Amino acid sequence: MRLLKSPDARGWVLIGATALCVVLPSAVMGDPAHAGVTLEERKLPMKFSWVACQPNCRGWVSAVGIVTSDSPKDFDDFAREHRLDGATVVLDSSGGSVNDSIALGRHFHSLDMLTTVGISVQNHTLQGDRAGVVPEAYCESMCVFLLLSGKTRYVPEAAHVRVHQIWMGDRADDPKAASYTAQDLMIVERDIGRLAKYTFDMGGAGDLLSLSLSVPPWEDLHELSPAELRRTNLVTTEAVADVLPRAEIGVPMVELAPKTVQDRFVAGEPEAGAQPARSTKTAEATVPTGGRAAAGPAK
Template identity: 30%
Template sequence: MGLFSSPQRVIRAVLVSQVLMGAAIVGIDMMRSPGSAAPGLFAPPAQGPSVRPYRPDLRPSDPSRPGAPAMRPMPDQLEFSEGADLIAITGQIAPGDGDRFVAWLEEARPQATQVALDSSGGSVSDALAIGRSIRSVGLSTTIQDGAVCLSACPYILAGGRERLVEEGGVVGVHQHYFGKNTILPALMAVADVQQAQASVMEFLDQMGVDLRLMPLALRTPPDEINILTPEQLRDLNVITDADG
């Protein structure tokens, strides 16, 4: 009897090969130098490709600090704090961060009226919830020099009453990831994604952002990020003002 004499053995062999291939890919990725995780992310759009590699768990260090490590970890959930005149929101957007932000607002009662974002994105639904909360209390949003706002983070940015991206700030979009549905049939899962996309479009329209932003996101794979130029940010009304 041959090695692949039964369907069960064939399936088992395919699964084992996929696991080994996946392990090899992860190993190669881990052996790469930290600086190669998101090369050229801070390069001006005119000097670099608009679509660049994307790693939500790592982010480039502030390019204004000579000698700093090329990459540093991005917190795995949002961190909220208030400085002298800014509310800082930093990290990946984790499920539940929308509720955590509301609870933080109620407890901290911040006096600052501007939110500085530095986030690689994450949960779309929580980003929308935070964006709505920011708009409801009349806060403005900003991406400072050396900060990033990627993936779902631009929806938080869109919540600002006024929206600013400083020169050296990076804003990027890509395809939404709402999570795999392993219970519902495929057609129902597709319907869920379509409803979620409709929620995003409705949100952008309510925030005054041009819906032409969506094709730029939907054409970019989840493992890449489409860096928006200052001209695009203004043209699509992602920002209401710009520095530089």
């Protein structure tokens, strides 16, 4: 794990890269290299892109990466260039800043957007390239609360939705041994309050907060079971067609072979030319590495 100091010196941000290696069946995906590129993008600040769907469907928004202090503005800029009312957001994210995720989720909600978990890909078929969504993706930490912002919410069986506590990002290396001031506790409790209000505003259940806040940074993230997804009200539909175009027009949720490694992050630097994620003054959530958890910025 590596913590990078925020350029504006207001806090720390966790930069991580997935340690997963996925082999995509070429008969289904046509381009195995694409998934590797997508997985690399997850260690960068969140990127929004419009996925065009041909020939007779509207398309959707792909949201990949870590929520930073820039993400709400980036989405505002993106929204001005696209008609997003009622559009679907496909999430593949390990979370990010608590307050910035709340702001981003409220914007999704104000546009009556739909949400799901997945990786957007291009399927190479005899009829030409068609956009699709691979369901075996991750939505962790504050991403779960972005998922909650959707007017309609669908989670495919192969997706991983995982929760944990928010924590102080600069106490990541050894959260048990670190010291904490009254100011630190105030920040965490303030953000828990904001998160609780947001959860109920979005129609979520108290169980979501209970499950999330019961997992400390020195334990593995808790993956929500299908029953917990329903009990927390994260899932509002069991039909993928309620959030994405039907398979017969070329947008299937294609299945992948199971991943052999579940850990989310290893130490790593951002790609050349990429700007490191910046954090705001908020509590931050933890991300496990090597089967254990390590604290990160409010995510």
